[in-house]
Amino acid sequence: MRFIFKTSYEQDIRLAKHGGHVFWYGLLLLFMVVAPWLLDEYWLSQLSFMLIYGIVGLGLMLLAGYTGQFSIGHAAFLGTGAYTQAVLVNAGTPFWLALLAAAALSALVGVIVAMPALRLKGIYLGIATMAFGFIVEEVFARWESVTKGNAGLSVNSPTLFGWDLSSGNGFYFVCLVVAVLCTLGILNLLRSATGRAFVAIRDSEISAQCMGIHLARYKTLSFAVSAALAGLGGALYAHKLSFISPDQFGILQSIDLLMLIVIGGLGSVHGAFLGAAFLIAMPQLINLSKAWLPEAIGQAPGLQSLVFGIILIGFVLFEPLGLYGRWLKIRTYLQLFPFYRKGMFKRQKSFSKSDRLK
Amino acid sequence: MQWIQLLISGIAQGCIYGLIALGFVLIYKATETVNFAQGDLMMLGAFVAFVCMASFNMPFWLATVLAVVALLGFAMLLERVVIRPILGQPQFSIVMVTFGIGYVLRGLITMVPAIGTETHVLAVPYKDQVIRMGDLVMNMAQLVVIGATAVLCAGLFVMFRYSKLGIAMQASSQNQLAAYYMGIPVKRLNGLVWGLAAAVAAIAGILLAPITFVHANMGLIGLKAFPAAVVGGFGSLPGAIVGGLVIGVVESFSGFYLPDGFKDIAPYIVVLIMLMVKPYGLFGEKLRKKV
Numbered sequence: 235m236r237f238i239f240k241t242s243y244e245q246d247i248r249l250a251k252h253g254g255h256v257f258w259y260g261l262l263l264l265f266m267v268v269a270p271w272l273l274d275e276y277w278l279s280q281l282s283f284m285l286i287y288g289i290v291g292l293g294l295m296l297l298a299g300y301t302g303q304f305s306i307g308h309a310a311f312l313g314t315g316a317y318t319q320a321v322l323v324n325a326g327t328p329f330w331l332a333l334l335a336a337a338a339l340s341a342l343v344g345v346i347v348a349m350p351a352l353r354l355k356g357i358y359l360g361i362a363t364m365a366f367g368f369i370v371e372e373v374f375a376r377w378e379s380v381t382k383g384n385a386g387l388s389v390n391s392p393t394l395f396g397w398d399l400s401s402g403n404g405f406y407f408v409c410l411v412v413a414v415l416c417t418l419g420i421l422n423l424l425r426s427a428t429g430r431a432f433v434a435i436r437d438s439e440i441s442a443q444c445m446g447i448h449l450a451r452y453k454t455l456s457f458a459v460s461a462a463l464a465g466l467g468g469a470l471y472a473h474k475l476s477f478i479s480p481d482q483f484g485i486l487q488s489i490d491l492l493m494l495i496v497i498g499g500l501g502s503v504h505g506a507f508l509g510a511a512f513l514i515a516m517p518q519l520i521n522l523s524k525a526w527l528p529e530a531i532g533q534a535p536g537l538q539s540l541v542f543g544i545i546l547i548g549f550v551l552f553e554p555l556g557l558y559g560r561w562l563k564i565r566t567y568l569q570l571f572p573f574y575r576k577g578m579f580k581r582q583k584s585f586s587k588s589d590r591l592k
Numbered sequence: 593m594q595w596i597q598l599l600i601s602g603i604a605q606g607c608i609y610g611l612i613a614l615g616f617v618l619i620y621k622a623t624e625t626v627n628f629a630q631g632d633l634m635m636l637g638a639f640v641a642f643v644c645m646a647s648f649n650m651p652f653w654l655a656t657v658l659a660v661v662a663l664l665g666f667a668m669l670l671e672r673v674v675i676r677p678i679l680g681q682p683q684f685s686i687v688m689v690t691f692g693i694g695y696v697l698r699g700l701i702t703m704v705p706a707i708g709t710e711t712h713v714l715a716v717p718y719k720d721q722v723i724r725m726g727d728l729v730m731n732m733a734q735l736v737v738i739g740a741t742a743v744l745c746a747g748l749f750v751m752f753r754y755s756k757l758g759i760a761m762q763a764s765s766q767n768q769l770a771a772y773y774m775g776i777p778v779k780r781l782n783g784l785v786w787g788l789a790a791a792v793a794a795i796a797g798i799l800l801a802p803i804t805f806v807h808a809n810m811g812l813i814g815l816k817a818f819p820a821a822v823v824g825g826f827g828s829l830p831g832a833i834v835g836g837l838v839i840g841v842v843e844s845f846s847g848f849y850l851p852d853g854f855k856d857i858a859p860y861i862v863v864l865i866m867l868m869v870k871p872y873g874l875f876g877e878k879l880r881k882k883v
Contacts (some may be wrong), residue, residue, distance in 0.1 A: 304684050350868045356683055356828065357626045361818045362867050365860035368815075376853045485815065489691055496688050538807070540699025546692035550685045551677055551822055581681075 236569075266410055270403045278406050279474075284507070285409040286470045289416050291494045291506035293463025296420060298436045298492070299501040300429070301456040302436030303351070306360045307367025308491050311461040313374055313483030314340045315468025318383055320389040320478055329392040333412075333469050340465025341458040343370075348457035352450050367488055374480035386479030389472050409470055416463055420503060423459070432456055436501075467527040469517075493542065497549050499556025508557040516542065554581070593727045598844045604734035604803070607741035611796035612817035613824065613832035614748075615789035621765040621827050622785040625675065625686045629693040630793055631814015636697055637663045638806045641873070642712050652717050656798055660791045667790030668783045675786070676779065694811065701808045708808055714801035733802040739843020740799055743831060744792065761785060782854025819863035825876025834874060838862070 236254070240246050250256045270278055290312055298304045315336040322332035347366050354362055372379050381387055397404060423429050431452050434442035443449055471477050490513065498509025520538050531537065553560055559579070565572045615630045627633075637659045644655035670693065678685055702708040721732035752758035764771035764778045771778050797810070804810060820839045824831025839859045847855035866873065 304687070315853045350864065353871060354867060357620075357687070358822065358867060358871060360626075360687065361822055364815070364818065364862060365863050368860045369864075371859050372853055372857045408838070479689070485812075492688065492691070496685075498685075531703070534703035536699035536702030538648070538699070538702065539695050543695025543697075543699060546695065547674060547689050550681075550689045551674065554681065554685060 247427070249421055263414070264349035270406060278403070278495050282406045282409045282470075282474060284470040284510045285406075285413040286467050287494060287510035287513055288507040289409075289413050289470070290467035290491060291498065291510050292416055293467070293502065294459040294491050295495050295498075295501070295503065295506045296423075296432070296463070297456055299495055300424065300436060301432040301453065301504070303453060303456065304360055304492070305363040305460075306485070306492065307347075307363035307365070307370070308460075308464055308486055309483040309485070309487035309535060310370035310517070311340045311344060311464035312468035312471065312487065313370060313490075314343050314461075314477075315465030316472035316478050316483070317374060317387070318465070319469035320387050320472045321380060323390050323392060323473075324469040325389075329394045333466065334559075336469035337465045340468070343464035344457040344459075344461025345454055347461070348454040352453055364485065364488075367485060371480055371484050374483065381480070384480060386450055386477055388477045389475075391476065392473050405436075405473065412466060412470065416466065417503060417507075420463075424503070428452070428455065430498075479573070493546055495556075496546065497556055499558030500554075502556075502558040504561075505556050505558040512557060516545070526550055555579075594848075595845075597728060598848055599841060600728075600730060600738075601734060602841035602844030604731075604737045604838055604840070605844060606820075606837035607737050607833075608796055608800050608803075608813070608836070609817045609820040609839050610833040610836020611741060611744070611792055611799070612814050613820040613836050614829065615793045615796075616817065617824075617826065617829055617832045618789040618792070618823045620821075621829075622761060623675070623679065623782050624683070625679075626683070626690070627786075628687060628690040628814075629697065629811075630789065630817065631692040631811035632697040633663060633667065633790045633811075634793040634797035635701065635806075635808065636666070636797075636812035637790070638714065638797030638801050638810065639701055639707075640794070641798050641801070642806050643707065645715060652715075656795070659794045659798060661849050663790040663794040664787040669786040669796060671783045671786035676782070677864060679782075683873065698808055698811065701750070710807070712806040714806050715800075717801050717834065719802055730822055737799045737803070740820075741833070745830075748829065757781075757784070760805070769817070816859050819859040819866075822863050822873055823866050825873025828873065828875035831873055831875030 236252060238252055250259070265272075266281075269281060273281065290308075293311075294305065294308050297308075318336040318339045319332050322335055327335070347363065351359055351362055369571075370437060372422075375384050392405065392408070394408065422434075431442065431447045434445060434447055435449065435452055435456075439449060468483075475482075494509035494513050495505060496509075497512050498507070499505030517538060520541055524537075549556060555562065563579055566578065612630055612634060616627060619625055619630075621629045641659040644650045644658050644758045645652065650658070672801070674689060674693065674881040676688065678689060695720050701846070716733070716736075717721050718732040718736055723730045723732060723735065752762060760771070760776045761781055761784075763774065764775050764776055797806075800810070804813075816839065817836065821832055822835070823838050824833070824835025839862065841861050842858050843855055846858040850858070
């Protein structure tokens with residue numbers, strides 16, 4: 235059991251609360267850096283995918299988990315980033331410049347979406363973002379002079395200052411650097427006044443407004459940052475796949491992203507990466523388990539969708555804090571070892587509150 | 593005459609959207625939950641009817657009744673097992689659960705060997721019949737959709753207006769706590785509302801089947817019913833049907849007069865405009881918190 239006696243505000247918002255944090259996160263970073271020499275090509279590629287989904291998940295986590303604005307059209311931002319990157323890189327723009335442009339353009343689109351969305355709450359916001367997602371998907375499919383429509387667009391392999399990044403290693407490091415920078419950026423944003431304003435909006439818009447938080451400004455900012463991260467992720471995603479088509483950025487992708495943050499754990503930065511790891515690992519696990527299952531079940535095409543649905547329902551019912559919540563419980567159990575009480579994390583039963591009167 | 597033709601096909605399509613939207617609104621009014629699996633329940637209903645007719649050689653009407661009853665029971669079970677434990681949690685969690693239900697239903701149907709992955713034709717008795725009225729050529733399936741929707745709406749109206757059950761449902765949807773105090777079994781009613789919504793969805797699925805086909809992804813049409821629900825006002829039953837008609841007609845006309853591609857996104861453009869101009873919809877009640 236570790237006691238930290240906080241004596242100043244600086245200490246309260248410090249990123250690493252104690253030496254253990256520095257050690258374990260340092261070890262994780264070290265592992266990620268040396269991973270190309272430990273893992274083979276395939277696993278490295280999966281790791282890159284995980285980092286990319288982690289970046290996108292981080293953005294959606296900021297929006298849904300911290301600001302409380304849920305978006306069922308997030309794949310549209312992913313697609314905006316991916317297409318911007320693809321078009322610019324194919325036109326000969328340097329990789330890093332295209333990456334910045336992808337983030338900037340997605341952020342701009344995020345601001346445009348946020349404007350009508352400011353008046354909407356709850357389910358209305360969800361439907362508005364879903365409508366926006368459908369419209370953007372259709373734009374990708376129809377704007378054939380730029381996006382090549384449904385035929386898809388192949389993406390040139392990236393080069394950074396003369397290095398070819400098409401091999402697994404180089405690209406993995408780019409993903410790693412972007413992911414680490416994004417994570418640090420989000421962590422720092424969250425401990426600033428802006429981040430606390432986001433959380434205040436999530437918990438109660440009315441009380442946030444009473445505290446002098448400019449709702450419109452902060453919601454727009456949240457949408458912009460979230461969209462920028464999704465755009466960055468999308469740009470890397472385009473390179474990773476090296477071929478993009480509109481149907482990759484449809485409603486199912488948006489739902490996958492929502493699933494990522496719910497399973498990872500709403501309202502935690504860890505959750506974004508845990509959820510990404512889950513989303514990447516799950517199809518593999520299902521594939522592995524196919525050998526054990528009876529032929530009729532193992533070879534059926536709907537197996538993956540079924541398992542995903544059951545896991546999603548299971549998490550919301552039994553573990554609403556997600557994978558990160560599960561880890562917190564295990565950690566608390568170990569820390570308190572003989573004194574862990576059952577029901578320490580028990581949810582309060584709240585009487586059904588009306589959202590209509592919010 | 594072209595536009596009358598378009599109008600009729602738009603209204604027929606709109607009735608389907610309206611029926612699915614009716615399911616959303618029923619559930620939303622009673623439990624403040626938005627059911628994203630409504631379209632998949634519709635798909636399930638169509639499949640039950642199809643299996644009854646194709647595998648067990650039942651007549652059309654018997655298959656319809658069976659599908660409606662099966663969906664009613666299934667949705668009540670669903671509500672009891674999955675939805676009731678998380679009522680009162682943030683709306684976001686419930687939305688995610690309904691997404692999960694949608695995934696499970698789609699997965700389950702595709703796993704059924706030799707049926708799930710194929711596209712089927714539901715052998716309805718009025719299939720391919722055409723009525724000519726001067727220059728107008730009307731498909732019987734479309735007329736049946738319009739007629740069945742009208743009958744169903746009238747039935748629901750009578751139920752909500754005159755039966756004890758309907759009045760109790762209205763009471764609990766206006767104020768759950770007050771309804772509890774008056775001795776209304778709110779929890780049991782919530783289950784019934786889910787059942788009712790699924791039954792309506794099953795009818796929508798069977799009506800839709802001759803126009804499109806029966807396949808595992810036909811539930812995705814449910815996503816187009818959201819604009820219908822919003823245009824009508826999310827908490828209003830007549831609004832759902834009116835919204836559905838608006839969306840259907842807009843879709844039908846934009847498919848003919850506007851360039852290719854607008855047909856699919858017209859409902860979403862309409863809903864975005866609606867949300868900007870009048871977020872509570874055409875018939876929605878605007879509730880304000882009194883401090």
